[in-house]
Amino acid sequence: MIHRRLFHLAGSVKGPIAACVALGLLVSGAYVAQALLLAAALAALVAGEPVLPLLAWAFAVIAARGALLWTRELVTVRAGALVRARLRDRLVGRLAELGPAHLAGTRTGQVQTTLVDGVEGLDPYFSRYLPQVAVTFCVPVALVGWLFTVEPRAAVVLGAAVAGVLTIPRLWDATLLRRGRARWAAFSELAADYLEAMQGMATLRAFGAVHRLGTRLADRAHSLYLTTMRQLRISLVETGVSAFLVQAGTVGAILVGGESLFLILLVSVECFRPVRQLSEAWHAGYLGITAVDGIERLLRARPAVPDEGDRAFPSSPEIRFEGVGFTYPGAPRPAVSEVSFTVKEGQTLALVGPSGAGKSTLAALLQRHHDPSEGRITIGGVDLRDLSLDALRCGIAVVAQDTYLFHGTIADNLRLARPRATDEDLVDAARRAGAHDFVSALPDGYGTRLGERGATLSGGQRQRLAIARALLTDAPILVLDEATSHVDLHTEQAMNLVRQGRTCLVIAHRLATVRDADQTITIDEGAITEGRAA
Numbered sequence: 001m002i003h004r005r006l007f008h009l010a011g012s013v014k015g016p017i018a019a020c021v022a023l024g025l026l027v028s029g030a031y032v033a034q035a036l037l038l039a040a041a042l043a044a045l046v047a048g049e050p051v052l053p054l055l056a057w058a059f060a061v062i063a064a065r066g067a068l069l070w071t072r073e074l075v076t077v078r079a080g081a082l083v084r085a086r087l088r089d090r091l092v093g094r095l096a097e098l099g100p101a102h103l104a105g106t107r108t109g110q111v112q113t114t115l116v117d118g119v120e121g122l123d124p125y126f127s128r129y130l131p132q133v134a135v136t137f138c139v140p141v142a143l144v145g146w147l148f149t150v151e152p153r154a155a156v157v158l159g160a161a162v163a164g165v166l167t168i169p170r171l172w173d174a175t176l177l178r179r180g181r182a183r184w185a186a187f188s189e190l191a192a193d194y195l196e197a198m199q200g201m202a203t204l205r206a207f208g209a210v211h212r213l214g215t216r217l218a219d220r221a222h223s224l225y226l227t228t229m230r231q232l233r234i235s236l237v238e239t240g241v242s243a244f245l246v247q248a249g250t251v252g253a254i255l256v257g258g259e260s261l262f263l264i265l266l267v268s269v270e271c272f273r274p275v276r277q278l279s280e281a282w283h284a285g286y287l288g289i290t291a292v293d294g295i296e297r298l299l300r301a302r303p304a305v306p307d308e309g310d311r312a313f314p315s316s317p318e319i320r321f322e323g324v325g326f327t328y329p330g331a332p333r334p335a336v337s338e339v340s341f342t343v344k345e346g347q348t349l350a351l352v353g354p355s356g357a358g359k360s361t362l363a364a365l366l367q368r369h370h371d372p373s374e375g376r377i378t379i380g381g382v383d384l385r386d387l388s389l390d391a392l393r394c395g396i397a398v399v400a401q402d403t404y405l406f407h408g409t410i411a412d413n414l415r416l417a418r419p420r421a422t423d424e425d426l427v428d429a430a431r432r433a434g435a436h437d438f439v440s441a442l443p444d445g446y447g448t449r450l451g452e453r454g455a456t457l458s459g460g461q462r463q464r465l466a467i468a469r470a471l472l473t474d475a476p477i478l479v480l481d482e483a484t485s486h487v488d489l490h491t492e493q494a495m496n497l498v499r500q501g502r503t504c505l506v507i508a509h510r511l512a513t514v515r516d517a518d519q520t521i522t523i524d525e526g527a528i529t530e531g532r533a534a
């Protein structure tokens with residue numbers, strides 16, 4: 001099965017795949033040479049002629065084949081690693097292009113399964129199956145063609161059997177692929193459920209729902225087992241038919257052949273060897289083919305915002321929303337509509353309003369996670385769509401309420417904002433964010449490894465690290481989603497500090513911010529209901 005899209009993807013690793021094909025052909029050549037030498041040795045033995053020189057050559061060929069097999073395995077493993085690395089790079093790059101808007105509509109577990117297991121499964125498809133397809137179409141054709149010149153009748157029978165082994169199982173391919181895809185869907189659903197169960201374990205325990213979820217996972221695992229068995233049934237029929245054709249072809253060729261019994265027997269074995277290896281490679285690469293839907297979905301998905309602008313970040317960071325409206329894809333009503341306001345350079349605008357009013361949507365529109373359906377947003381008079389996404393994102397620092405800290409050291413997490421920051425820069429930013437004291441008190445200070453999502457820190461400590469991160473960037477605009485909790489005096493001071501000298505859009509939950517802001521606007525049901533200039 002040559003999947004068109006996968007074949008296209010293989011273009012990027014043409015070199016290593018071609019090397020695998022060449023080595024595969026050499027290995028097959030060595031097998032054939034060995035078979036011919038042994039056939040000649042057996043014939044010489046029967047005729048009472050000397051066999052030692054022939055056996056010596058046969059051993060030399062066997063040794064050369066060993067070296068070729070070793071090299072082929074090495075090249076195959078390297079090609080596989082290259083395929084995985086290139087494909088993952090492409091997919092991760094794609095995910096970055098698609099951004100949070102895409103991930104909001106997908107299950108993390110499914111994307112993770114595609115990236116990890118799907119790509120892992122594609123390695124044998126590219127590094128073993130595709131090269132073996134080429135070998136299988138060269139070696140039997142050459143052997144049958146040659147046998148035709150020696151034993152024409154045996155060659156016809158053998159040729160028919162090889163054609164049968166290669167074509168008859170294709171009748172089940174469509175069903176096999178359909179069932180394989182169903183199995184993959186069940187597998188990725190199960191993986192997504194497990195991931196969610198682990199991430200939400202505290203909530204599940206709090207509501208005594210662990211057992212219920214366990215039952216659901218067991219049901220899912222059973223449905224995966226059923227789809228696997230359905231797929232296996234077809235696979236076994238296919239394997240049985242192929243094995244029958246191989247045996248029948250060999251016996252038939254010997255029966256209709258003439259004197260050269262050993263020759264026909266050994267050529268038959270060598271004719272079917274690549275076919276058998278193709279079948280093994282197919283089973284190894286099959287998982288990848290069934291995962292291709294998820295990979296294609298990712299590669300084909302259109303980013304929520306096209307990156308077509310090329311202008312640099314404007315010198316003036318004045319923000320203007322002009323009659324902005326936005327409806328989430330598939331949502332029945334706009335999340336925001338007719339929103340207009342201006343935040344002058346260095347000023348702070350506080351957004352207030354009830355839950356679901358549209359505050360985060362406005363902040364997301366400013367970061368261009370989505371483009372407005374109506375109106376436009378400008379920075380320094382330039383439409384956001386005319387800026388390159390890189391320029392825009394470097395110009396805006398974000399302190400989110402639920403800040404993401406990665407599994408790594410505190411220093412690594414801070415350097416996300418400025419990779420070349422020195423240790424002194426980190427300490428300075430952490431000091432100003434009120435984080436230095438608690439970081440220094442940790443056993444390894446800035447080298448302390450954080451748990452996933454910063455699980456080993458308190459909410460307030462995470463927030464202060466987020467502020468330190470923002471302080472490390474030179475971005476002239478700040479989007480600050482104030483915490484509804486964890487705001488102590490230190491954090492409050494740090495928040496005021498990070499705002500200094502920047503043009504700020506703050507999703508305000510605290511009266512103090514609203515009082516200090518140059519402007520406050522109240523949003524309700526996506527529209528401005530009240531606004532005041534300072």
Ligand SMILES: Nc1ncnc2c1ncn2[C@@H]1O[C@H](COP(=O)(O)OP(=O)(O)OP(=O)(O)O)[C@@H](O)[C@H]1O
Nearest residue numbers: 104328331335353354355356357358359360361362
């Ligand atoms: N990804 C999404 N897809 C569809 N609708 C969404 C999406 N995100 C938000 N919404 C809807 O858009 C509206 C505005 O949501 P938004 O998150 O902007 O509100 P908010 O004012 O920030 O609320 P909160 O203070 O609770 O965070 C809500 O009705 C919400 O259900």
